Amino acid sequence: MNIDLGDFEQNELQQIPINKIRLNPFQPRKDFEPEKLAELMQSIKTYGLLQPIIVRVVEGGYQLVAGDRRLRACSQLGWTEIPAVVRELSENAMATMALIENLQRENLSFLEEAAGYERLLREFGLTQEVLAQRLGKSQSTIANKLRLLKLPEKVKEKLLKEELTERHARALLKLPDAAAQEKILNEICNLNYTVKQTEQRVEEYLRSLSAPLPAKERKKVIIRDIRIFLNTVRQAVSLLESGGLGPKIKEKDFGDYLEITIRIPKQRKQKKTRPAAGSHIAREINQAATT
Incomplete structure (x- = not known):
């Protein structure tokens, strides 16, 4: 795709009613600074509009392609x-x-630029490689911008509000979660x-996340583990x-260590059985018969 924003002939210019022009739904810029807009108004008032806007024909009028700030x-x-x-x-x-x-005029924030890339990829099914070719950028540049969108909304809003740089944002991406990102921000x-x-x-x-725990904290963890073991x-x-092996267990606490002794018989315990009713009478009869 070959797009040249400044390539037009004088006879292509048309005077178009402003109320017939719809805004561009794909405008990547979300915030229009009042001061910058006021400066542009003063420039147009003094020197006129030096560059026309670009529109396309749609049903019922026109749709803005480029020149949002000029139109406003x-x-x-x-x-x-x-x-x-x-x-x-x-x-x-x-x-x-x-x-x-917007990229050529350098009036997009790095997050607006990233959101613009993401929308082009999503809306039109482009790959990062194709988008990079169309914009004249490397694929890694596109990928790095898109990663910035992974930051939480609160973090992104504060980055813009405090006018921090893209490199500040990139550093925050290394942190493990939103809580850490907000804390460092x-x-x-x-x-x-x-x-x-x-x-x-x-x-x-x-x-600090990979540093060893303080001794007090380590002791708490060890005690908890010993109890689970016991x-x-x-x-x-x-x-x-319950299986009839009759084990014996002894525990001795020596302060610095715990000694546990378990004794398990090699044979199952034999349960004592009571003689059947009348068996002693039978024995007496047998004894009498042999005498």
């Missing part, structure tokens, strides 16, 4: 018509063109960390008893 500025200045170039474009081309325009904002300081703080946090041993002895 002219509308707020009270213009009823605006110079425009009409192009025949598919939705795919229109969405790509809107993204390219608050530190970044409160202490005005540079990118380098942020990266160092993230590495420090990750090292319960397991006692249950095993109980099973042996």
